[in-house]
Amino acid sequence: MSSSDGGGNDRAPHSGPRATYPTERTPSSRRRWFYVASVVVVLLGLGIAVLGYKQFADPDVSGDATAFEIVSSDTVSVQYTVNRSNPDDAVSCVVRARADDGSEVGRREVMVPAGGETQVGAKTEVLTSEPAVIGEVFGCTTNIPPYLEPAA
Numbered sequence: 001m002s003s004s005d006g007g008g009n010d011r012a013p014h015s016g017p018r019a020t021y022p023t024e025r026t027p028s029s030r031r032r033w034f035y036v037a038s039v040v041v042v043l044l045g046l047g048i049a050v051l052g053y054k055q056f057a058d059p060d061v062s063g064d065a066t067a068f069e070i071v072s073s074d075t076v077s078v079q080y081t082v083n084r085s086n087p088d089d090a091v092s093c094v095v096r097a098r099a100d101d102g103s104e105v106g107r108r109e110v111m112v113p114a115g116g117e118t119q120v121g122a123k124t125e126v127l128t129s130e131p132a133v134i135g136e137v138f139g140c141t142t143n144i145p146p147y148l149e150p151a152a
Contacts, residue, residue, distance in 0.1 A: 060085045061140050063093045068135030071125065078135035079123045082112050084142070090114040092148055093140040095124055097132035105130045107138075111148040 067079040076097040084091055090113050097106035106128035112120055126135060 061089070061091050061142055063091075063137040063140035065095075065136045066121070070132060073131045074128050076106065076126045076128060076132045076135040077123065078126060078137070079121070080137045082120045082122065082140055084118055084120075087116055087118050088114050089142045090144055091140050091142055092144045094138040095126055095135065096138045097126045097128045097135050099130050100133050105132050109145065109148060111144060112140075113150075 061082065061084040063080055063082045065078055065080045069077045071077050078095050078097075080093070080095065082091050082093060090111060093110050093112065095108050095110055096104050099105045106126040108124060108126045110122065110124050112122060126132075
């Protein structure tokens, strides 16, 4: 063999096949990369699972419309249930009315006071700008806006 094809001596060649193509990795080197890659995949999976749990887990408070009644062309009565994990928390809910095309035509924020049960039923009327076809609970939260808090 000549020095141009990488043969001849043990020092690193400057040209030829041995210089162009890398030497084969040892089994321990391949195994180490497999373990590192496996750990990275597991950690990414755990991170995605934690984010998903935080995003989609049962909320501390929820509201569901149980019934609605079209009272007039500008009023909808909505009966709803609020479920909260802690009955000592006051809850604010947005109740809305929607028109036939799906647009929101009325909205009302309602406060459910603290105390009582974890599941509370309530009823409210929503004034509308156009005739509505449905009344629903848009959402509930324990973050009470200042304008809904009772005066001290």
